[in-house]
Amino acid sequence: MLFFSPLFLFVFLPIVWIVFMAIGSRVPAWVSICWLLVCSWVFYAWAYPVHLLWLMGSVAANYLCSVAIERTSQSHVAKRYLVAGITANLLILGGFKYSGFATESVATLFGLSLTPPSFLLPLAISFFTFQQISYLVITYREKRLIAKPHEYALYVSFFPQLIAGPIVQPDEMIPQLQTKRFGRPSLDDIGLGISLFTIGLGKKILLADNLAPIADSAFALSAQGESLSAFSAWLGLLAFSLQIYFDFSAYSEMALGLGRFFGIRLPENFASPYRAINIIDFWRRWHVTLSTFFKKFLYIPLGGSRSGFFRKYSNLILTMTIAGLWHGANYTFLLWGLAHGTLLAINHLWKNSPIKLPTGLSWALTFLSVTLCWTLFRADNLNESARYFQALFGEFGWITADGLPLSEFLKTLEPVDSWKTVHYAIHFLEWYPGLINGVHAGHFIFSEIMLSSLQVLAALTLVLLFPRPLSWLTHPVNEAPVFRKRAAFLTAIIIVIVIIQSGTFQTTPFIYFRF
Amino acid sequence: MTAKEFIVWFILSLSAAFALAVILFCVHLGMPWWPHHLNREVRIAKHHIAESIEGPTIWLQGGSSTWFGFDSPLLQAETGFDVVNLAFNINMPLEFCFDEVRLFAKPGDALILGLENSMYFRNNYSSYAADEITIWEPEFFWSLSLGRKAQFLKSLPWRKVLAGDLVRLGQLTGDFDKQLKPLPPEKVIENLEDQWDGRYTGEIPAYYNYLTLNRHGDFVQSNHTLWRGTHDYYLMDLHPVSEMTRHDFKEFTKWARENNVQILMSWLPMARNPKLDLEHPKVKASIHRITNFTSSMGLEFLGKPEDFILDIELFYDTSHHTTAEGATERTKRLLPFLKEVLD
Structure with missing residues (x-):
C-alpha cells in the first residue's frame, strides 16, 4: 500500500486515525499501541500477506533474544546472545538479499554452472533488520528491557517508517509510547x-x-x-x-x-x-x-x-x-x-x-x-x-547524437502530444511572437x-x-x-x-x- | 499563529484554491474551437437528420464501427423503417450514447446497439470524451450525478482546461474570431444539404467530417490509406463488464421498456486477422461475459460474433472502420436476424 494511493489516503489512514483518536483518551495506552500494531501489520501484509510471517517471526525472535540478554547476569553470556542475535539477523538479511548475487558472482568468477537461489525479498527487511539490531545492542548496553513486547513490536512495525525508514533508534521512539500523553496527539501535532x-x-x-x-x-x-x-x-x-x-x-x-x-x-x-x-x-x-x-x-x-x-x-x-x-x-x-x-x-x-x-x-x-x-x-x-x-x-x-547541426536539430522539434492542445490554442490565436531559426516557436517551446x-x-x-x-x-x-x-x-x-x-x-x- | 488558526487558514485556502479551479473549469466549459469542431459538427448534422424523421425508425448507436459500419439505405429498403445512424466515436460514454437515443426515439422505434467490445468493460470516462464533451456538450456534464461528475473531472486533462481558458481569453481579445470561431449550426446544416445536393464547392477540411455523412448519418467518403494490421478487438482482455456499463444499461433498458423502444444488440464487424481467434479460451470467455451480461438485461444479440467476421479487404482506415462495401456486407449479414425479431 503506497502512501499516495487512494486506498491509503481515503480508507486506511482515516480508519486508523479516527479509531486511534476515538479510543486514545478512553483506554489504557497498550490498547492504542495494539491498535496501531495491528494496523501496521495490515499495511505491511497488504501486497504479500506471507511476508507478515517473516516480520512477526523476526520481531518475536529478536524480542526473545533481548529478553535472554537482559536476564543473564553474566556479561560474556549476554555478549554471546548479542552476537548470536546480530549474526542471525545479518544471515537472514544476507540470505534473502545477497545469496543470488553471491552465487552468480562465484559462478562467473570460476566459470561454474550454478543456479542462483531465487527468493521474493520480504518487504523492508533491510530496514526492520537494522532497527532490531539497534534494539539488541541497546538492551545489551543498558542491561535492561526498555520496551514491553507490544511496544517493541510497534517500534519495529510502525507503518509510517516500516517500509523505507527512517531507521529509528529505540530511544528515539519507545519512550514516546510510554508517556501518559500517548494516544492523545495534540492539535499542534x-x-x-x-x-x-x-x-x-x-x-x-x-x-x-x-x-x-x-x-x-x-x-x-x-x-x-x-x-x-x-x-x-x-x-x-x-x-x-x-x-x-x-x-x-x-x-x-x-x-x-x-x-x-x-x-x-x-x-x-x-x-x-x-x-x-x-x-x-x-x-x-x-x-x-x-x-x-x-x-x-x-x-x-x-x-x-x-x-x-x-x-x-x-x-x-x-x-x-x-x-x-x-x-x-x-x-x-x-x-x-x-x-x-x-x-x-x-x-x-x-x-x-x-x-x-x-x-x-x-x-x-x-x-x-x-x-x-x-x-x-x-x-x-x-x-x-x-x-x-x-x-x-x-x-x-x-x-x-546523430551529428545534426544545432540549426537543423531545432527544425526537427515537435510539440509533445500532451501539450499539443495548448500549442494549437496559442497558434490559432496567433499569439506566438514569430519563428525561431525558421521553426515555429511553439514547436520549440513545447518540444x-x-x-x-x-x-x-x-x-x-x-x-x-x-x-x-x-x-x-x-x-x-x-x-x-x-x-x-x-x-x-x-x-x-x-x-x-x-x-x-x-x-x-x-x-x-x-x-x-x-x- | 495557533494550531486552530492554522487549520482555519488551511480550510479557507483550500476553499479558495478549489474555487479558483472551479472558475478555471467553468471558463473552459462550453468553449468550442478548432480541435473540437469535427465531433461538434457531426453531432449537429446527425441531430438535423434525426429531427427530420417522423415515421417508425431504426436508430443505430455505438462507436465509430457503427458510424462506418452500416448501410442505412439498404436497411431502410429491406425493413421499411426509416434509419438514422447516431453513432460517432468509441470514446463517448455509454450514458452519452443512450442520451442521444433518448432525445429522438419514439414508441415503436427500434435501436440497433453496435457497441465496440471495449465499451462493455470501460469503467471510467476517457480523457478524449471528457475533453470533447466539456467543450461542445456541457449540459451532459451538468446532468451527471455528483459521483459521476467527480469521475468525469478526474478524466479531464488539466492541460485541455488550460487550452480552453486561453481560447476563452482569445475570445475577449478578439483573436478567437480570426481562425477559431466554429461554424454556426445553421451553416453546418446548409453546407450539409448543399453537399447532399451536389452544390457544395468548399473544401472538406478533414476526412472524418460532417460533410462525409449521407442522408442517414452513415460515413460514406473513402479516400484514406487502408488499414491492414492485426487486432484482437479487446476480446483477449479478462476485464469484467464494468459497474458503469451495468448501471447505464440498467437505466436505459428501463427507459426503453417504458417508452416501447426495442433494443437489438449487434456484434461489431471484425476483420479476419491473425490476432483474432474466436476459439481461444480467453476470447470465448469475453464473448460469454458480454452475452451473459446483455441477457441479464433482457437483450439478445442478432447473430453470433463469427457471423460478422469480414475479409480484411472490407476494412478502411482502422480495425473498426469498414469500407462502404464492408458496411453493406455487414448489413446484409445482419438483415436475416433483424427481420426475425422486428415486431
Whole structure:
C-alpha cells in the first residue's frame, strides 16, 4: 500500500486515525499501541500477506533474544546472545538479499554452472533488520528491557517508517509510547502532520514522478544501445538526481507527518542534502538515520578514526562500500558505495590542507560528484553505467547524437502530444511572437527536450531556494510546530493541484521501497 | 499563529484554491474551437437528420464501427423503417450514447446497439470524451450525478482546461474570431444539404467530417490509406463488464421498456486477422461475459460474433472502420436476424 494511493489516503489512514483518536483518551495506552500494531501489520501484509510471517517471526525472535540478554547476569553470556542475535539477523538479511548475487558472482568468477537461489525479498527487511539490531545492542548496553513486547513490536512495525525508514533508534521512539500523553496527539501535532504529509505528497506526485520519465527514457535509451548526446545524458542524469532527491525527501516528510498524526516524533532523515558544500556534509544530510546506523554500528566498532591514518581511511571506504551494497545486491551499488567512500576519504584529507574553496565552487563540486555517482546507482549493470558515462562525456555527440547541426536539430522539434492542445490554442490565436531559426516557436517551446529542461531547471531552483519544511514548520530547539499562513496556503494549493492532476499522472512506488 | 488558526487558514485556502479551479473549469466549459469542431459538427448534422424523421425508425448507436459500419439505405429498403445512424466515436460514454437515443426515439422505434467490445468493460470516462464533451456538450456534464461528475473531472486533462481558458481569453481579445470561431449550426446544416445536393464547392477540411455523412448519418467518403494490421478487438482482455456499463444499461433498458423502444444488440464487424481467434479460451470467455451480461438485461444479440467476421479487404482506415462495401456486407449479414425479431 503506497502512501499516495487512494486506498491509503481515503480508507486506511482515516480508519486508523479516527479509531486511534476515538479510543486514545478512553483506554489504557497498550490498547492504542495494539491498535496501531495491528494496523501496521495490515499495511505491511497488504501486497504479500506471507511476508507478515517473516516480520512477526523476526520481531518475536529478536524480542526473545533481548529478553535472554537482559536476564543473564553474566556479561560474556549476554555478549554471546548479542552476537548470536546480530549474526542471525545479518544471515537472514544476507540470505534473502545477497545469496543470488553471491552465487552468480562465484559462478562467473570460476566459470561454474550454478543456479542462483531465487527468493521474493520480504518487504523492508533491510530496514526492520537494522532497527532490531539497534534494539539488541541497546538492551545489551543498558542491561535492561526498555520496551514491553507490544511496544517493541510497534517500534519495529510502525507503518509510517516500516517500509523505507527512517531507521529509528529505540530511544528515539519507545519512550514516546510510554508517556501518559500517548494516544492523545495534540492539535499542534495534527496541524503539523497535515502540512508535512501534504508537502511530501506534492514532492512525490508533482515533482519526483514528473521527473521520472525524463530519467527513465534517457537511461532506457542508453541501455538499449542507442547513442545519447551529452546534453540528453546530462538532462537524464540531472532528472534522476532530482527525482531521487524529491522521492526520498517526499517519503521522509510523509513519514514524519504520519508519525505526528499519531503524536510520534520520528527522526529527521533528510536535511536538504543538495545544499551540502562537501561530501561529509552531504552524508550528514542524506538518509541521516542510515548514516548514523553505519557510523555507530560499523565505522566506530571497526576503529573509526582513532586507529591510525591508514585504518581511518580504509574503515571509511569499507563502511561506505557496505552501505552501498545495503541498497541492493549489484556491483553498481557496490561501486556507488566505494565511490562515495573514496570521495569521503578525499574530503577528509582535503580538510587538513590549507586550500579552501569558495562556498559556491564547493557546492558545485559536491553536487556534481553526487550526481555523477547516481549513474552507478541508476544503471542496471556496470556495462550500462559505463555506456552512460561515455554519453555524459560526449562520446556520441554533445548536443545531438546523430551529428545534426544545432540549426537543423531545432527544425526537427515537435510539440509533445500532451501539450499539443495548448500549442494549437496559442497558434490559432496567433499569439506566438514569430519563428525561431525558421521553426515555429511553439514547436520549440513545447518540444520534449525544452519541457524536460524546464522541469529539471524548475526542480533545481526549488531545491536551492526553498528551505526544508521542518526548518520553518518547527521550532529549531524543541521541534514544536510553528504555524504560518504560508504553510496553510502551500498545503491547500498542493492538495488542489494533486486532485486536479489525479486523472492524468503516472505514479511510481518510492525508489527506497525496493531496498 | 495557533494550531486552530492554522487549520482555519488551511480550510479557507483550500476553499479558495478549489474555487479558483472551479472558475478555471467553468471558463473552459462550453468553449468550442478548432480541435473540437469535427465531433461538434457531426453531432449537429446527425441531430438535423434525426429531427427530420417522423415515421417508425431504426436508430443505430455505438462507436465509430457503427458510424462506418452500416448501410442505412439498404436497411431502410429491406425493413421499411426509416434509419438514422447516431453513432460517432468509441470514446463517448455509454450514458452519452443512450442520451442521444433518448432525445429522438419514439414508441415503436427500434435501436440497433453496435457497441465496440471495449465499451462493455470501460469503467471510467476517457480523457478524449471528457475533453470533447466539456467543450461542445456541457449540459451532459451538468446532468451527471455528483459521483459521476467527480469521475468525469478526474478524466479531464488539466492541460485541455488550460487550452480552453486561453481560447476563452482569445475570445475577449478578439483573436478567437480570426481562425477559431466554429461554424454556426445553421451553416453546418446548409453546407450539409448543399453537399447532399451536389452544390457544395468548399473544401472538406478533414476526412472524418460532417460533410462525409449521407442522408442517414452513415460515413460514406473513402479516400484514406487502408488499414491492414492485426487486432484482437479487446476480446483477449479478462476485464469484467464494468459497474458503469451495468448501471447505464440498467437505466436505459428501463427507459426503453417504458417508452416501447426495442433494443437489438449487434456484434461489431471484425476483420479476419491473425490476432483474432474466436476459439481461444480467453476470447470465448469475453464473448460469454458480454452475452451473459446483455441477457441479464433482457437483450439478445442478432447473430453470433463469427457471423460478422469480414475479409480484411472490407476494412478502411482502422480495425473498426469498414469500407462502404464492408458496411453493406455487414448489413446484409445482419438483415436475416433483424427481420426475425422486428415486431
